[in-house]
Amino acid sequence: MAEVVLNGISKSYGDDVALDNVTMTVPDGSFVVLLGPTGAGKTTTLRMVSGLDKPDAGNVMIGGRDTAGLTPAQRDVTMVFQQYSLYPHLTVRQNLEFPLKSPILQTPQAEINRKVGEVAEVLQISHKLDNKATALSGGEMQRVSIGRALVRQPSVYLMDEPLSSLDAKLRSDLRVELKNIQANSGATLLYVTHDQIEAMTMATHVGVLDNGKLVQFGTPREIYEDPVSVYAASRLGQPRINVLPAGVFGGAPYNAQSIGLRPEHIIQGEGEDSMVTRVERLGDQTRLHLVFKDHDIITVTDAHTNLNGGDIVKIRPNNPYYFDATGARVA
The missing domain is CATH 2.40.50.140 (Nucleic acid-binding proteins)
Structure with missing residues (x-):
């Protein structure tokens, strides 16, 4: 696995600033969650790391290597998108096997069978292995999409709200399984969500994004107990933090507004x-x-x-x- 370092990453699409001088280190073997609402810059950050987009300024280092000019394949990362992307003409088994049959990996068939079986059991799709992808429900398709990433052992896993289309119980189960897989394998995982429960339960570190800026980076407990702003404080905690006029109870600092x-x-x-x-x-x-x-x-x-x-x-x-x-x- 590998450390990921973002140095002063900026990215604009026309007049829209997606990322504004984002500097962040994803430690080797960590589970980092990028947290924020739609438009905060979470997915754009993943695209910078994966190589699907290029930054206007700054650079991305993976495992101590500058990734400028490297393709996604050369970066040795795998990405799970919010909208599942499968080969519809292949079975679930064939979809899961596909990354392992890459000429670059050259995985023996016995090892392919073992990895596919293990991942299918974790994702509760063992009974669907011989079904065509088109015969699956939306939630099952997303589990296969996650499984295609898990069967590999890349330097970095990138996941863009992979659990959002699943029902509540399965989402809860897979939160536990993903965390266990990451912890047991020592994988470096960068995970995007707007769900604070996912952040609190899975992350070793949380990056709070707001309009393309990294507002705060730390452990979930650090951000919950010591937020740098009302925005960061409102990202974690259920029920949400109560924000009232500063003097409502009296005794507020002179420069406090709330x-x-x-x-x-x-x-x-x-x-x-x-x-x-x-x-x-x-x-x-x-x-x-x-x-x-x-x-x-x-x-x-x-x-x-x-x-x-x-x-x-x-x-x-x-x-x-x-x-x-x-x-x-x-x-």
Whole structure:
């Protein structure tokens, strides 16, 4: 596997800036998730690494080698696209075998059979191996697409929202399997998503992108607990962070424009009155929707709470974040 280094990568399509001086190191053997909304620059970053597009400025290093002028095949990367791409005239088995039969790899047939069998079992498609790709459901097609990447052992795996078309249970199962595969193989994996749960559960590192800029890079816990801006804070956490006017509880720093409160940063039972507007019972926890001085707040409470809509709860902040008028974190 290999370390991937992006040095000052910029890319524009006409007047649209896709990436703006992005510098980032994907450590060897890491699972890095690029997180952000549509248009943040996530997929463009993958295309820079894969060689499908060329940067306007900057360079990409893979395994210590400058990739300028190298084709995707020469970079030894494999990519899973958001929209599955299979050979429709081939069976599932033949689609999975295809990368291994490359003249470059020259994989023995016995090894091909072993790898295909292992990957098919992980992806729960063993019973579909002799089906044509056109006979599969959309979710099954995407699993085959993921499988074609997993049967290889490239320097870097690139994945562009590969689980987005799957149902909730399978998506949850494959999150665990992908993380296990990456951890056990020591693979370097760069993964794109807008799903914060995928980022929190799978990533060793998260890169938060906003309009082509890398806002913050670190472990999921670092970004969750020490965000550099209100934007970065809002990317991770479920329920989302509550953002209110800075002085709503009093005592805000002079240069603060807003206060950010994670649900667990709200102490209940003391402070000022708020009113419960809705109670969401989720089994292991209960979410309280509150109104405090005309501002909506979501917090969590005991799973067996007796609170109901219309009840009054006293609240106060604990270890809040403060942000200035630009959204940047202030002391």
